Amino acid sequence: MRASQMRWVVGNWKMNLGPQRSISLAKEIAALKIPDGVQAWIAPSTESLMSVAAICKGTKILVGSQNACGEKPGAFTGELSVPALKEIGCGFAIIGHSERRHVFGESVELCAKRAIGILSQDFKVIFCVGETLEERRSGRTEDVLREQLRPLRDAVPPEQRENLIIAYEPVWAIGTGIVAKEEEYTAAHNIIADRLANININLPILYGGSVAPNNFDSILRAHNVSGGLVGGASLDVEKFETLIKLAGALAN
Ligand code: PGA
Numbered sequence: 001m002r003a004s005q006m007r008w009v010v011g012n013w014k015m016n017l018g019p020q021r022s023i024s025l026a027k028e029i030a031a032l033k034i035p036d037g038v039q040a041w042i043a044p045s046t047e048s049l050m051s052v053a054a055i056c057k058g059t060k061i062l063v064g065s066q067n068a069c070g071e072k073p074g075a076f077t078g079e080l081s082v083p084a085l086k087e088i089g090c091g092f093a094i095i096g097h098s099e100r101r102h103v104f105g106e107s108v109e110l111c112a113k114r115a116i117g118i119l120s121q122d123f124k125v126i127f128c129v130g131e132t133l134e135e136r137r138s139g140r141t142e143d144v145l146r147e148q149l150r151p152l153r154d155a156v157p158p159e160q161r162e163n164l165i166i167a168y169e170p171v172w173a174i175g176t177g178i179v180a181k182e183e184e185y186t187a188a189h190n191i192i193a194d195r196l197a198n199i200n201i202n203l204p205i206l207y208g209g210s211v212a213p214n215n216f217d218s219i220l221r222a223h224n225v226s227g228g229l230v231g232g233a234s235l236d237v238e239k240f241e242t243l244i245k246l247a248g249a250l251a252n
Contacts (some may be wrong), residue, residue: 008227011234034250070117112151173209
């Protein structure tokens with residue numbers, strides 16, 4: 001288990017829910033008991049952020065966005081600024097999710113630029129990395145992870161380190177029901193920890209990819225996993241609550 005025993009359960013709702021369903025799910029989640037040592041975070045889609053942040057205000061649930069811009073407010077059509085996110089009560093942004101990288105073509109450089117700019121505005125970032133199946137099969141997993149992290153390594157100053165969290169999400173495990181094997185994600189987490197050791201030796205590294213109530217306990221028990229970035233299972237309040245309880249049992 002990690003030296004730091006804090007545990008994260010982060011729900012990524014993706015583009016699944018409109019405002020009405022987001023509001024009702026947020027109300028249910030806001031009523032959950034969050035054990036000490038558990039960071040329970042949710043990332044609704046942009047159009048629901050303001051309402052969900054208002055519902056979660058004053059609770060232990062932190063609300064964040066699924067992407068954001070690293071630039072200061074200005075002429076950036078279609079983007080989401082950190083000051084605006086702070087103003088509506090959000091506390092983090094997910095950057096470089098595999099769907100941003102692989103479906104919408106966000107490059108290694110763009111994802112890193114977003115993360116670096118957001119961190120410099122004193123805001124939390126969950127920076128996602130992960131290899132495709134083809135990259136894994138051709139033995140390139142380590143190179144891909146190192147490449148995705150390279151720009152951060154030299155650009156994040158130590159005073160911003162508390163705001164950086166990494167999520168390792170093998171692309172082939174996202175939404176497929178296939179969970180990476182323990183030796184696969186612990187090896188990947190070791191590469192990540194080693195790569196960013198200059199920034200933070202206690203860097204929280206989350207696993208993402210088909211996390212569910214029936215597999216989360218063993219994932220959390222792996223020695224270098226600090227929690228989960230959860231897609232599908234975060235849309236069901238009972239499953240999300242179970243994940244939080246499992247995290248709570250191992251947090252302190
Ligand atoms: P999943 O998604 O839990 O549905 O596999 C994870 C993610 O994309 O963050």
